[in-house]
Every structure is written in structure tokens, then in C-alpha cells.
Amino acid sequence: MIALVSAPTNLGLRPPEPGGVPGTSKAPEALRAAGLFDRLGAAGATDAGVVLPGRYVDDDATRPPGHVRNEAAIIDHARRLGARLDAVIGEGRVPLVIGGDCSLVIGAGLMTAAPRGRGLVHVDGHTDFRHPAVSDWCASVAGEDLAAAIGLHWPAISDIDGTAPYFAATRTAHIGCRDDDHFLERVRSTLGSVATAGDVIRRGGAEAARDAMRVADHAGYWLQVDVDVLDPSFMPAVDGPAPGGLSPDQLVGLLRELAPRAVGTAVTIFDPDLDPDGRYAPLLVDVIAEGLGELGSGLTPR
Template sequence: MIALVSAPTNLGLRPPEPGAVPGAAKAPEALREAGLFRWFTERLAIDAGVVLPGRYVDDDATRSPGVVRNEGAMVDHARRLADRVEAVLATGAAPLVIGGDCSVLLGAGLAMKRRGGVGLVHVDGHTDFRHPGNSDGCASVAGEDLAAAVGLHWPAVSDIDGAGPYFEPARTAHVGCRDDDAELAEVRTVVGAVVPTSEWRGRGTAAVVDALRTTAGAAGYWLQVDVDVLDPSVMPAVDSPDPGGCTPEELIELLRGLAPRAVGASVTVYDPDLDPNGTYARLLTEILTVSLGDLGSELR
């Protein structure tokens, strides 16, 4: 069984302009309107409710050094999301978290660590590996979530309740970044597997799925999917669209291969403010319903 959890947070994103609020918090309801929740619940999934975030604040002018945007509210949301994910897992269901931005990985990771730890497959158009050791510009966890998840960020976000790292680097795999990703060389030295989109195409999806599953481990893994892995020609409704991404068909094939062994999954960074007609919400609904219907089936 799958349990859908809404996590409408935008706390990890930079403001689209000074004083403005990112639109990613609207994603779960936009996808509900597009039919995502109805499709799953008609197939016996359950709606496990919503974990609301605190208020987004553009705190650039007042934030202290060594603190990320909306840090207190983000950590609070991560704890409450972890509680919800644990409650879902206790029923035997596989949680499908609909974000929101990539900071939901903190809550998912905290839940996984509380339960003894699993691997991580990180599907993203960027490595999201900015951290204090390689950048003076750390602020937005949505671009730093993988680094935080494997323990390389400030402890406030990478070691919540002393639980870091949430995922062991050797059991962490990334797929989908572009060849010019600023942190690509570094992340290759830290995590178990890194497959840029160009290499994914060269090796073929079946071989890449096998490699990712092997790295993340036979006991299961968390599956984090940032929809900016798609090329902006088909998915422009994200905060950082970069050319060179995958097609919907490629993403469907990848997720179909990964979903059955996933303990749970999170889907992030779709921005309804950039999709006023709902065109891309409908595309995402099509992709996710086709590819994630077997979430967790190999672990039941």
C-alpha cells in the first residue's frame, strides 16, 4: 500500500525576488487538482494528510552567519515530517511525500535514521552538494540537501537531534545532474555512485538502475525525485531550470526500475506559480502515476 503525505514547504528555497515567496508550497494541491491523489487512492492508496510548514520569511537582511534560510521553521518541519513518515511506515505502507522543496529530504532522512538507516537514491538535475566546505554562499537547503543528508552541512540541518548523517555516503547514489554541475567532481569522491544525465544515456537506463540499486542496498532506500531532472523544454516550472535534462520517457523508465525497492519516496520542486494553466502538473501526474505505482512492492 502507498500512503500520500503532503509536505507543502518552500522553506529551503531562495525568494524569487526580494520579499517574495517561492511557489513550490502550492505543489501538492496543484497536483491534487491534476488528479494525482485521486489516481492513487482509486488504487487503494491512502491519503495520510499534510505536514504544514511554518511561515516563509525572506530573512536575508537579518540572518546570522552560519544559519540557513528559515532554519528554525525548517528543522521543526523536518521533525514533524519524520514523525508522519514513521507513522506511515508503522502501518506497513510506503510513504510517498509530495513536496514542496528538497528540504523535505531532511525529514525523510531523519525518519530513516530513527529506524536504523537505509540507502538513498537522489534523482535531481543538480547534485545539491553545496555546503560550508565548498561555498561561502550556503543559505538555501533546497540546493544543499544532498550535502546535508550525508552530514556535510552545518549541524543544525545535517545533525538534527544528533541523528546525522541521515544516509551513509557509501550507500548514497545520485543520478541526473548535468556535466557542468559545480560540485560534480567533489560529490564523486564522497558518495557511492554518481551518474550525470549524459552518462545515464550512454550506459542505458537498465544498467543505471542496477548500479543505483546495488549502491543503495538490497535492504531498501529512500527515493528522492527533484523534477528539475527533466529538461526545461518539457518541465520549465521549477526554480532552477537547466538544459540537458532527461525526457519524461527516460524518467518513467528510471523510476519504474527504482520504485519497487524504495522504502518511500519524495517528489519536489514543481512550482505552480510557473504553471498557471496546469499543463506541467498534468504532465507530472502522468509521469508519477505510471512510474511509482509499485513503490515499495519488493519490500512487502
């Protein structure tokens, strides 16, 4: 049974302007208003509550070198999210986390109730692979979450409570970055499987999903879905829209392949501030409900 967890964080994002606050924290309630919780509830999902983040602070002027934005708040939220996921899984339910930004993968990495050795399938329009060894501009975990998830960031973020790596690189798959992503070749040489959005469009989502599951599905896997994998002609209400992405039908098809063997998932980066007339939230409700309706159904019951 799916359990919906709201995680309205924006802590991992850069401010939209100096002193500004990103709008991803509004996404869970915007999607609730668009009918997501009612729709999934009618199919048997339960509401597992909210894991609130700390206050977002634009700390660019005061943050010392070697630290990310809102670092202490991100660590605290990750610990509390991990504990909530443990509780959900311990009750025999499958968590569907509605974010929020994609720093949520850190909380998923800290959960302990899911099988040890689980993999990660990272579906995102960007590789999110910026990290200190390859960039002098590290600051926003939402653009660095994949690197942090496999232990390549500053230890404060990538080794919380001595648990690095949260996911083994060889059991991690990425799907959806654009063919010209700056870190694409590094990711190809590091992860177990990589398929760009172009690969999915050219070859179909089933092949990309099979490749991802081949490396990630040793004991189930966490499925991280950033909705900027969609082309901005369909979903512009995201932090970093980039042309060359998937259509909603292509994303739904991909998620239907991946969802049954996932121990849980997070859907991230939708920004209601960039959807002022509410036209894109219903589209995302359809994608989530149709693509993730069978979440965890292929796992052996605990």
C-alpha cells in the first residue's frame, strides 16, 4: 500500500533572486489541491503526514567555504525524513514522497528499514553531479544530490552519521539528463547505467528501465524522480528547465516500468510559484497517479 509523505523542502536550491525563496516548498499542497491525494487515496493510498523543513535562508553572504546552502537544516531534515520513511516501511507500506527539492534523496539514503544494499534509480533532467572535486561552485545540494548520494560530496552532506555512501555507484542508474549535460561523461564512467532523455526518446523507456533495474535491483531500489526530466514545453514550472526532455506519456511509460520494484520514491522540483494559474499541477497529478500507481507492487511483502 502506498503511503504519501509530504516533504515541502526548498533548502537545496539557490535563491531565485538575492534574498528570495524558492517555491518548491509549496508543491505538496499545490498537488493536494489539484487532486493528487484524493486520487491516490481512492486507490488505497494513505496519508503519512508531513516532514517539515527548517527555514530557508539565503546565506550566500555569510556561508563559509566548504559548506552548502542551509547545510544544518538539510542534515536535520534528512535525518527526520529518513526516520519517517523507516516508520512507513516498518508498517508494511511503500512511501511516495511529494517534494520539495531533490535534496530529499539524502533522507532516502539515511533510511534503514528498506533492504540493505538497495540501489538508486535517479530520473532527472540533469545529472546533478556537481561536487567539490570537479567544480568550484558547489553550494546547492539540489544540483549536487546524485554526487552526494554516492559519497562524492563534502562529508557533512555525503557522510551523515558515518553512513557513506548512501548508495553504491555500481548500483546506481541515472535516466533523463540531456545529451549535452556537462557531467554526462563523468557520470557514464562512474555509475552502473546511464540513459539520456535522448536515449529514452530514441529507444524507448522500457530499454532504459531494464538497464537501470539490471544494476539497481539487487534488493529493490529507491526511485528519485525530478520532474524537470519533462520537456519544458510540457512542464516549465521547474527550477532548471532545459529543452530535449521527455513527454508526459514517455515519463509515465518509464515510471510504470520502474515503479513496481521500487522500495519508495520521491517526486521533486515542481515549483508552484512558476505555475501561477495552476495549469501544470493537474498534468503532474496525472503523471504521478498513472506512472506510480503500482509503486512497490512487485516487491516481496515484508
